[in-house]
Amino acid sequence: QYYSPDTYGGLQVWRVKGFFSNTMSYSYSMGTLFCILLAAVTTKAFQGRARGLVIAATTALGLSLFLTFTRGAWVGLAISVSLMLIVWNRKRGLQVVASLLGLLLLAAVVSEPIRERLMSIYQEKPGSTSVSQRWDLWRANWAMFKDNPVLGVGYGQNSLRVQEYHLKLMGHEGFVENAHNNILQILAGGGIFTFIFWVIFCLGFFTYALRLWKAETRGWLPGSATTWAATLA
16 A cells, blocks of 8 residues: 655654554554553563563554554553553552653644644644544444444444435535444444443453452563463463
């Protein structure tokens, strides 16, 4: 796929996407890896030279995620990292979070592209339809759910029906894509029962994570595979 720069604040910006097809695929995939590496750093799972390499990799990956200019990934990563650091050590975690917010504000002050990208989360810039398109998609998918609350319109069928709902709600065609919201995607596609099972499935992972945290090692990375198996049994 041809790779071209985006323009923010009057400057051309080459958004990081690695070998993925787009920056969002890279952001959300590598964002998960960043959290795993951060856990390894905070719990001191590695020592000596290995620890230095992990810290360097975590720093480089974090910088690359920042340079994706993907707003959803920024917000998601900020919330995830903040919660992880506060659970790890409330006082130090809050200090780190405050420092990161300070650096972000400084970057927004001195960099027009970063400032424009942050502002566009809630204020659409002239000539752009990125935010309004998402609102249209959310309204269309919510309408799908209200019309089909039990079984939905069918798994993965949202994007095939969204134009129909654009015409119904707005009187004209609109942006055709997935719901750009996991909750609405599941509700509209699978209905309320699928949504309930999906929530239970997700909560299962949080439950396992909590049980690992409460293990004797008090960390995200217990010392051996045997410890993992015993904790989850």
